[in-house]
Amino acid sequence: MKPSRSWIPLLALCALLLGVLAPQAAAPARAQGLVDAMRGPTPIANEPKAPLLYPTENKDIRRNRNYTMQPPTIPHKIDGYQVDKDFNRCMFCHARTRTEETQAIPVSITHYMDRHNNVLAEVSPRRYFCTQCHVPQADAKPLVGNTFVDVEQLLKRKPGAKGSSN
Ligand code: HEC
Ligand code: HEC
Numbered sequence: 001m002k003p004s005r006s007w008i009p010l011l012a013l014c015a016l017l018l019g020v021l022a023p024q025a026a027a028p029a030r031a032q033g034l035v036d037a038m039r040g041p042t043p044i045a046n047e048p049k050a051p052l053l054y055p056t057e058n059k060d061i062r063r064n065r066n067y068t069m070q071p072p073t074i075p076h077k078i079d080g081y082q083v084d085k086d087f088n089r090c091m092f093c094h095a096r097t098r099t100e101e102t103q104a105i106p107v108s109i110t111h112y113m114d115r116h117n118n119v120l121a122e123v124s125p126r127r128y129f130c131t132q133c134h135v136p137q138a139d140a141k142p143l144v145g146n147t148f149v150d151v152e153q154l155l156k157r158k159p160g161a162k163g164s165s166n
Pocket of ligand 1: 072083091093103
C-alpha cells in the first residue's frame, strides 16, 4: 500500500527526529571519555601526542620462543635494511649459503616451502617479506595486560588446577 499524502509530513518528522536523536544516544560514552589502553583518554575526535619511540634492542642474543611455531623475534637492529623485489637484505645474511660467512641462523626449511609443502630452491614468495612475521623488540612497558602461560608450565600443573588438561 502506498502511504497516503497526509502521512508524508509525519514520516519526514520521524526521520528527522531519528537523525537528531540517534547521535545523542551515543554521546554519553564520548563525554565520559572512552579509555583505551593504547590510546589513553584522548577523545576520539582529537589526535593524541605520539609517544617517543624506544630504541631497538640490539643485544645479538637469541630470545626464547613462546611456542614451537612462533616466528623468533629479531635480536638485532634492522634500520634501513632493503627488502623489495630487487634485493633482500635479510637473506644476504640468513640464506643457507651465507651462514658460514655471517654466522646468522639460516632460515628454516619452512621458508622454502610453498603452500602445498613443495620445497623450492629459493625462499618461498610467502616468506619473502620477513618483517610480516619477524619483528625487532624494544625494552618497553607492555601497553596491555597479558596472562599468557607457556604450554610447558601448563603441562606441569597439578590435575584439577586452573588451566590443567584434566
Ligand atoms: C649482517 C647480517 C644480518 C642481516 C642483514 C640480518 N640478520 Fe638477522 N641475524 C644475524 C645474526 C648474526 C643473528 C644471530 C644473533 C645475532 O647475532 O644478532 C641474527 C638473528 C636473527 C633472528 C633470530 C633467530 C632466532 O632463532 O632467534 C631473526 C628472526 C633474524 N635475525 C631476522 C632477520 C631479519 C628479518 C632481517 C632483515 C630485516 C635480518 N635478520 C637481517 C645477522 C643478520
Ligand atoms: C609467514 C611468516 C614468516 C615469514 C614471512 C618469514 N618467517 Fe622466518 N620464521 C617463521 C616461523 C613461524 C619460524 C619458526 C618456525 C619455522 O622455522 O618455521 C621462523 C623461523 C625463522 C628463523 C629461525 C630458523 C631456525 O632454524 O631456528 C630465522 C633465522 C628466520 N625465520 C628468518 C626469516 C627471514 C630472514 C625471512 C625473510 C626472508 C623470514 N624469516 C620470513 C615465519 C616467517
